[in-house]
Amino acid sequence: MHPLDQFRAFTALIDAGLSEDDISARFFVSVSTVRQRLRLASVAPSLLEIYGEDGMSLEQLMAFTVNENHARQEQVWEQLSQTYQPSAHQIRRLLTEDAIPASDRRVRFIGLDAYVEAGGYVMRDLFSSDQDGWLQDPTLVEQLVNARLTTIAEEIGAEGWKWIETAIDLPYGCERGKRRITGTTVPLSDEEQAKLDALVEEYDGLGEQYQDGGDLPDEVDARLTEIDAGITALTQRPVTYDPEEQARAGVFVSLSHDGRLRVDRGYVRPEDEPAAEGAGDDDSQAGGIPSSGPTVSVGGQVQTGEQADDEDDAIRPLPDRLVSELTAERTLALRDVLANAPDAAFLALLHALCLSVFRSHVQAGCVQIGVTQAWLGNAAPNLRETSWSQSIQERHEQWADRLPSDPDELWSALAAMAHEEQMVLLAHCVSLGVNALFEANKGYDGRISAHGVAQRLAAADALAGVVGLDMAEAGWTPTVDNYLGRVTKPRIIEAVREAKGDATAVLIEHLKKGDMAREAERLLAGTGWLPEPLRLPQAEAEPEADEQVADLPDFLAGDGQFDQHEQHDAYAVAAE
Incomplete structure (x- = not known):
């Protein structure tokens, strides 16, 4: 069996x-x-x-x-x-x-149990133990890490520091250009010193008694662990700082490679140094702590005591997760529209072939040109229910039913098709290779880099221009669930102002976040407004004729060559 x-x-x-x-x-x-x-x-x-x-x-x-x-x-x-x-x-x-x-290290810092209690899912295979596995919700991990770092930063800030800068990874050399203040280690009291001496004496005595190298009895091993912890607690003494110096200094908080907390206290920024003598006694440059408490920065984002991120006037960058969701939908829409534009699909494929031939990209096997489909996974909710996904699936099933499964019979079936049918099939296959997805770069890991993602999105913009994709005409509209409820109030007001004008935007400025998002959804309906990741790139002005000729190589500057300002560049970038 x-x-x-x-x-x-x-x-x-x-x-x-x-x-x-x-x-x-x-x-x-x-x-x-x-x-x-x-x-x-x-x-x-x-x-x-x-x-x-x-x-x-x-x-x-x-x-x-x-x-x-x-x-x-x-x-x-x-x-x-x-x-x-x-x-x-x-x-x-x-x-x-x-x-x-x-x-x-992020998981070690927050603890696997805390992630599971917060609703996170852990993938495990048959080799994994309860403490192993892979956490499937990176966004939740980031939220838990930032929440704990914020709590720790607030506790450290209560010591009297002017600022706290916290991140998983602080920039290399972040302490450069800052003066380090030194504190005074609090000495042991007579009672603490006596306790430390007794623990050291007991530890040395047990070490001499069992120095033969044999296995320690369980109770002795447990006692040595307790003694070691007690000695560590007594020898790691707190440090006190001069209040005036501490009031102008700050603290760096980060994670070490094994997930342990790293705290570096006592750095003074140049702008917080004491004012020169005679600069004025009423000057506030002496580095006093603001009445609202220290400035806490977590992952480069400044936190306030009220955590009123939605209430300030600054328009913050869109969250990485939201940009990923929006570009996932755009990827499906691009695939769908490219499948209905065989000429553009053929040109994209031709460009890829030219890159392979003229840039010496060697692949093993016989004409191994394939379509690598980016797995969108859970990049955005309800992707399968979108009109683009259903259109792609229906078209794919129709071709799958029509094409023979045997490789030899497939050659004959393809050869028997009319040219128009071949082009339609080619467009469908090429369209499945579209990847216009934004991925947050958490550090170079050999698979993805910020430069690579930027190139991918630039090519997606060019391709969208080639096929004329307008996400608003394709059916996307801003709602509370897919955008408005996910961004700050200034972002909502900016969207209404762009779509309806200042007079309309003023009418919703007094509303709370939830009411503002719902009212904005009503106001933006039918306007065709799109967030930046979904907008069709604007065509640049054509260069002057003289500039075109000047930029061309000598062997292309003669008569009979096509104009450089036409869609050649856009097609080339799109195919890339």
């Missing part, structure tokens, strides 16, 4: 109403083994068939259990099956590339 038959038998018995304990007793295996077999049976059916035909090892199959998304499992296998023998590690890495491992 193949192991797959056992997996399916366990599943059938569960469906029949038997419990895991019943199955365990019937097959003489442990309950944990039954659970593992049931978990393996939950892998995508197509992958189970491959495993049943010995096209995949058990270790590889077990790696797929880390992610329950069948479509993503199949996509990863199709991507890796081109290699000689993909390892379980490669499979697991791709399935969890958008998640945060439990070993990450």
Whole structure:
């Protein structure tokens, strides 16, 4: 019997109403083994068939259990099956590339239990313990980290510092140009000194008694741990600072590589140095603490005592998560509109081929030009319900039903198509490779960089211009759920002002955040207003004729060459 038959038998018995304990007793295996077999049976059916035909090892199959998304499992296998023998590690890495491992210092800092209690989901495979896994909600992790850092910063600020700068990673050299003040270590009292001497004497005595190197009894090992903790508490003495110096200095708070808190106190900025003698006694440059408390900065964002982010007048950058959601919808819309523009799709494909030929990009195999589909996953809610997604799926199913599954028959079917049909099919295939998704850069990890994302979005803008995509005409409209309820009040007012004018924007300035968002949704309906990530790029003014000729290479400046200012550049960037 193949192991797959056992997996399916366990599943059938569960469906029949038997419990895991019943199955365990019937097959003489442990309950944990039954659970593992049931978990393996939950892998995508197509992958189970491959495993049943010995096209995949058990270790590889077990790696797929880390992610329950069948479509993503199949996509990863199709991507890796081109290699000689993909390892379980490669499979697991791709399935969890958008998640945060439990070993990450941010997770160590907040604790895995705190993430789960806040509603976060942890992906685990059959190799993972309760303290292992991958956290699937990076946004929630960031929120929990920032919340705890804010609490810690406020506690440190109560010591009397002027400012607290907090971040997971502070900029390299952030302390440069700042004067470091020194404090005085609080000495031990006579009682504390006596206690420390007694602990040291006891520790040394136990060390001499068990110096033979044998295993320590459990009670002795526990006592040594207690003594070590007591010595540490007594020797790590608090430091006091001169109140006047402390009132003009600040503190850096960050995380070390293992998730422990790092606190560096006593840095004075140049602008907070004492005023020169005779500058005026009423000058406030002496560095006093504001009446509202110290200035707390978390991740580069200044926090106030009331946390009134929505109430200040500054228009802050859009949250990374929101930009990702908006560009995910734009990616689907671009795919849909490109599928209906065969000429643009053909040009995009031709440009990609030219890059491969003339830039010496060598690929193994025979004409291995493929479509790499960016997995949008949970980048935005309800993506499957959008009109663009439904249009893509319907078109894909129609072609899938029509095209033969046998590779040899596929050659004949494609050759028999009219040119117009071939172009339509080409456009559909190329459109699935569109990736206009914004991804927040959390530090270069070998997979994504800020420069790469910027190039991708620039190419998406050019492609949108080529196909004439207008997200408003395509059906997107701002609502409380997809935008207005996710941004600050100044952003809402700015949107209404851009769409309806100053007079209308003034009418909603007095409203609370929720009421303002709902009223803005009503006012913006039908106006065609779009946030920046969804707007069609504006065409730049054409250069003068003389400038065109001057910018052309000599061998292209002669007669018979096409004009540089036409859509050639836009097509080229779009295809890239």
